[in-house]
Amino acid sequence: MKNLLLGLVALCLVPFAFAKDFKEGENYDVIKMAAPTAQPEVTEYFSFLCPHCYRFEPIVHELAAQLPKDVKFTRNHVDFLGRDLGVELSRSYAVMELLGVEDKVAPKMFSAIHEQHVRLTGRDDIRKVFVAAGVPGEDFDSAVNSFSVNGRLAQMERNTQSADITGVPTVVVNGKYKVNMGSVSSKEELFELVDYLTQKKD
Template sequence: MKKLLLGLVALCLVPFAFAKDFKEGENYEVIKMAAPTARPEVTEYFSFLCPHCFAFEPMIKELKEQLPENVKFSRNHVDFLGRDLGVELSRSYAVMELLGVEDKVAPKMFSLIHEQHLRLSGRDDIRKVFVAAGVPGEDFDSAVDTFSVNGRLAQMERNTQSADIKGVPTIIVNGKYKLITSSVSSKEELFQLVDFLASKQD
């Protein structure tokens, strides 16, 4: 995992040199059992507990901003890190989406966990993070156990299983192409690989 983190950091530092001829098995894997998305889509699988995901955040922000308008960007929180806390954090991400507060709460969650080393014990602590980010506690309470949040939680778990996600951060394009991030040498090359896969017709 340390090598992965160093590789992700290196992507931010190495300048873009030339276009690459991307190849299956070298730059990306095809998820054989996955159903492709109806439209071009880029999905990041991540966990708030993952330090590599936290380090990857600036690049994910840039990736999202440079995607063509016809390419949807989404995120999928995984719950295989942290046991019960992992499930609660996945639920918290579904709440962020439902309330439209991801841009406010997600950076706060990452910062508190990885910069301030806050130890979360469960839902009450997570609620406090929402409040610290400016979300009224009653809004969190009214959303956390709703049908919409429970449905999204189940969907994220299904997505994780069908994409065979074993580690994070992982980027899946069009529901079927899994990036091999260690195969690219710059963030520009990573963006180019994403664009290449998003436009694939097969």
Template sequence: MKYLLTLFITVFSFLPLAQAAKYEENTHYEVIKEVATQEPEVMEYFSYFCPHCYKFYPFVAQIKERVDPGVTFKKNHVEFLGGDMGPELTRAFAVAEVLKVEPELSQAMFSAIHDKKQRMANVDDVKAVFETIGINGEKYDSVAKSFSVNGKLKQMARNTEQAEIRGTPAIVVNGKYKVIARSVPSLEEYSALVNYLVKKTD
């Protein structure tokens, strides 16, 4: 993944053969489920603690621009990074989604952890980041234990287990195909592979 991200940072020219490439199971992607989702989707598994996720974060928007319209992009925070704070930051992500401030929170949280080197040792540290985007601690507390947030936590844990996610960032397309990142060394090729999997019907 580090190799992929290094190449992403370097500007790549478009490779004409990328979209015409023949992608193979277990070389470019893994099949993790028998049945695909009814609607096309791209699920990003990540953690705020993950430095590679921080570097990958801006490229997701660029991948989205290169994928066919109508594809839904989703995010799934994982709990297995960050020790005891892994679940706490997963809850923070769920709170941000419920409050419809996820993009703002993600940018602020990534910056706090990886740019400013702030420790996330307890929920007060988490609330402090929410404060920077205009959400006070009282508002956070009122949502953090809500039915909606708890439902999101259960769903994200279930998604992570079913997709057998062991490292991040990871991309799963249509709930069925997990991208093997090392197989595609450029942003254009990565996007082309995602687009191929979005349309795949077998």
């Protein structure tokens, strides 16, 4: 965890440091049991409860913005942090996706937890964050237990298990390559590594 934190700090502070030769086992790991995606894809695994994910937010948005148009970017909330609250937050992320309000609500959720230090105890408190972000409460209520949200929640849990995600934030490329966040010393190097992995064929 300490190495991860140092790596994230370095990403924020070091402007230029480009790797010339990315290596398996050093810069990335191959996920043995996962099926590779049919098309290039970058997925960030994260949790609203994770302070490192909160600090990584500006970088992950830059990463998504600079990806080529043929590379899909997705996010996957994990539920292994926070016990029952972690599951409810994963559900809340599925609701954000379904309602198309991720850009409005996700920053509010991170802010409530890590800046305002709001103590979220369950679904009612999460609903209040949606409402504060401008989402009608009835929209949240109609979506939170919907078939689509339940399906997405199960999918995120399966993705987390198949990718063997044990810590966040973690970036996975093409469903096959797990980035070693501690191995990169700048956001530019991270972007370069991700680009390298999206084009990797073996």
